[in-house]
Amino acid sequence: MVKISLLLFVLLLTKMTESIEIYCNYKNEDTHTSYSYYCDVQNQLNVMSTNSANINFVRGDHDFGQSNDNVTCLHVSYKNVQIFPKGIQKIFKNLKRIDIYYGRLKEINQDDLKAFPQLIELDLYNNDIQVLEDKIFAYNLRLTYINFSYNKLVQIGENVFKMMNLTFLGLFSNGCISKTASNSTKAVLDIIALIKINCVSEM
Ligand SMILES: *[C@@H]1O[C@H](CO)[C@@H](O)[C@H](O)[C@H]1NC(C)=O
Ligand SMILES: *[C@@H]1O[C@H](CO)[C@@H](O)[C@H](O)[C@H]1NC(C)=O
Ligand SMILES: *[C@@H]1O[C@H](CO)[C@@H](O)[C@H](O)[C@H]1NC(C)=O
């Protein structure tokens, strides 16, 4: 009886959580801070808030001598990614950079990023993110490069970027920071000052 209900429970769980496979084109590239071996995701992904999707499988031909443990960067662009995909850290254990550009991310929070304590670069250029909660990067203090340019940010916690030593912060063209207010050459401290003035909501 116990066995049967356990089986049913497992079946139910697998039904509820959709498995997603990614197909990687593995490449070598110079990023902003390092040289890395990365996975450029080739297949169309649908990661939507209506399903609870886990990335469980990965396909693709590795370069000689490389494996998923050597992958330090994941690159996802022009995909239907509405929520931050789960399970990535189980496949790629050594990620230092995550890029999701031209996606449809509506939100991202501390839970999504907690699994990546080694992260140095996060590029979420051109998505639909509206809010950055105060403690979003509490587990990612090694970040030096963050790019949220071309999102829909209207609210940013006052202390979001406080504990980090950022060399680049892109917030160009968002709801609370306009195109002209923050261009790509503006210094990190100038941008943080703009956040305090324009994006911190009074509660
Ligand atoms: C991949 O990682 C393994 C284990 O860390 C390492 O021995 C190997 O040299 C790496 N491969 C390349 C091509 O750097
Ligand atoms: C940032 O830099 C300061 C001064 O160099 C250092 O004390 C601090 O530990 C650094 N913080 C992080 C999170 O690396
Ligand atoms: C970008 O900002 C810098 C510093 O505020 C300014 O000197 C420069 O003219 C701006 N560039 C553009 C293209 O607006």
Ligand SMILES: *[C@@H]1O[C@H](CO)[C@@H](O)[C@H](O)[C@H]1NC(C)=O
């Ligand atoms: C942000 O990232 C995009 C894509 O990598 C890049 O084109 C852009 O120059 C970066 N910086 C800013 C401030 O948008």
